[in-house]
Amino acid sequence: MIAQSPEPVTSFRPIASNERFSRQSQIHGWSQEVLSRAKLLVAGCGALGNETLKNLALLGIGTVGMIDFDSIEVINLSRSVLFRKTDVGQPKAHVAASRLAEIHPEMQVTPMHLDLTSELGAGTISDYDLVLGCLDNIEARWHLNRLCHAASVPWIDAGIEASAGQIAYFDALNGPCYECSMSSSMWQRLNERRSCLLPAQQRAVPRNIATTSIISSLVAALQVQEAVSQLHHRFAPPQTQSKWSVLRSGDRITTRLAPYSISVLHSRRNDVCLAHHDTSIAIFDLEVSPSQISVEQILTYTNMDAVELDWDIAIALECPTCGTNPVCLPSFRVVASDLNCPVCCDPRRPEWQSRITRGSRLATRTLADLGIPPRSYLSLVTNNEHRLHCRLQKTNRMRA
Ligand SMILES: [Zn+2]
Numbered sequence: 001m002i003a004q005s006p007e008p009v010t011s012f013r014p015i016a017s018n019e020r021f022s023r024q025s026q027i028h029g030w031s032q033e034v035l036s037r038a039k040l041l042v043a044g045c046g047a048l049g050n051e052t053l054k055n056l057a058l059l060g061i062g063t064v065g066m067i068d069f070d071s072i073e074v075i076n077l078s079r080s081v082l083f084r085k086t087d088v089g090q091p092k093a094h095v096a097a098s099r100l101a102e103i104h105p106e107m108q109v110t111p112m113h114l115d116l117t118s119e120l121g122a123g124t125i126s127d128y129d130l131v132l133g134c135l136d137n138i139e140a141r142w143h144l145n146r147l148c149h150a151a152s153v154p155w156i157d158a159g160i161e162a163s164a165g166q167i168a169y170f171d172a173l174n175g176p177c178y179e180c181s182m183s184s185s186m187w188q189r190l191n192e193r194r195s196c197l198l199p200a201q202q203r204a205v206p207r208n209i210a211t212t213s214i215i216s217s218l219v220a221a222l223q224v225q226e227a228v229s230q231l232h233h234r235f236a237p238p239q240t241q242s243k244w245s246v247l248r249s250g251d252r253i254t255t256r257l258a259p260y261s262i263s264v265l266h267s268r269r270n271d272v273c274l275a276h277h278d279t280s281i282a283i284f285d286l287e288v289s290p291s292q293i294s295v296e297q298i299l300t301y302t303n304m305d306a307v308e309l310d311w312d313i314a315i316a317l318e319c320p321t322c323g324t325n326p327v328c329l330p331s332f333r334v335v336a337s338d339l340n341c342p343v344c345c346d347p348r349r350p351e352w353q354s355r356i357t358r359g360s361r362l363a364t365r366t367l368a369d370l371g372i373p374p375r376s377y378l379s380l381v382t383n384n385e386h387r388l389h390c391r392l393q394k395t396n397r398m399r400a
C-alpha cells in the first residue's frame with residue numbers, strides 16, 4: 001500500500017531575485033520545486049489549522065486539502081487569521097480555502113466539510129504526501145492515526161493549551177504510532193467519547209480550550225517547519241537531503257512559555273498496538289461507491305464471510321413495554337431521541353454488532369447504510385479468521 005508520491009526533484013531550478021519565492025529559495029538546500037509539487041492535507045481548521053494553512057500558502061505549497069466539519073463562530077475570530085466577522089456561520093474549510101487562494105492563487109485547494117471520524121476514507125488520505133493534524137481531541141487523533149496508517153501516509157500531530165504546545169511525527173510503517181504512546185487516561189477519555197451509549201450530539205461537543213493566537217502560531221510554525229523538513233528529506237535532490245533535520249517516528253517536541261522551555265522526547269513502539277495491522281494481508285481493489293454495493297454482494301464477490309467494522313451498529317432498539325424494533329444505525333448516527341420509545345417514551349436498549357455476516361438481516365443493506373465512507377479500506381474475514389483488506393478505490397485491479 002504505497003501512497004502516490006511525486007518523483008524526487010533531481011536538480012535545482014534557478015529562481016530570479018524578483019520572483020515571489022526568491023527570498024526563501026536563497027536558503028541553502030531549499031527547493032521551491034519540492035514545495036510546489038507537494039500535496040498536504042490539513043485536518044482541522046480551528047486556531048491551529050488557520051496558522052498552519054496560512055504558513056503553507058505563504059511558503060508556496062502546491063496542493064492543500066483541508067478538513068473540518070464545523071462552522072465559524074464569533075469566538076473563533078480572536079485566534080483565526082483566515083476568518084472575518086462576515087464569515088460567521090460559514091463552513092470553516094470552505095472559508096479557509098478561499099482565503100488561501102487569495103494569498104497564493106496558484107495553490108490547488110480542496111476544502112472538505114466533513115467529520116473525519118466517520119466520513120473520511122483512507123483512500124482520500126492516500127492522495128497526499130503528508131497529513132498535518134490540527135485537532136482538539138483524542139478521538140479525532142486516534143481516527144486520523146488509523147487512517148494515515150491504512151493509507152501509508154505519515155502525519156504530524158499538533159496540540160495546544162494556554163501556554164504550552166507540542167508536535168509529534170508519526171510514520172507507523174517505520175516506528176511508533178500515535179496509539180502506541182497513548183496513556184491509560186487517554187484511553188479512558190477515548191472510550192468515553194466513543195461510548196455507544198452516548199448520543200452523537202454529545203460526542204461531538206468540542207473541548208473549550210483556554211488559549212491564544214500566540215501559542216497556536218508558535219506550534220503551527222514548529223509543525224510546518226517539520227513538514228518542510230520532511231518534504232525536503234524525502235523529495236529534494238539527494239545531495240541536499242542531509243541538510244534537513246527531521247524527527248523520527250514517535251518523536252515529540254514540547255514547548256512551554258512559562259517558564260520558557262523546549263524539549264524533544266522519543267516514544268517506543270508498543271508491540272501489542274492494534275494500529276499496526278499485518279502488512280502481509282492480501283489487498284483487493286474495488287471500483288465502487290459504498291452506496292452502490294450491499295454487504296452480501298461484496299462478500300460474495302470476494303468469497304469472504306463477514307465485514308468487520310471499527311465501530312458498532314445498532315441492529316435493534318428494545319423497549320421493555322412495546323418490544324423490539326429492528327434498525328440499522330451506526331453508533332455515530334445514534335441521536336438522543338433514538339434511545340426513547342416513540343410510543344411509550346420509555347428508554348430503549350440498543351443491541352450492538354460490529355461484524356456483519358453473510359445471510360444476516362443487515363447483509364442486505366449497503367455499505368453506506370453501515371456508515372462506511374467513500375474510498376474506505378475495509379476489513380473482510382472468513383469464518384476461520386482469514387483476512388482480506390478491500391479498498392474502495394477508483395481502480396479495478398487485484399493485488400495479492
Ligand atoms: Zn502503534
Ligand SMILES: [Zn+2]
Pocket residue numbers: 319320321322323341342343344345346
Ligand atoms: Zn415503548
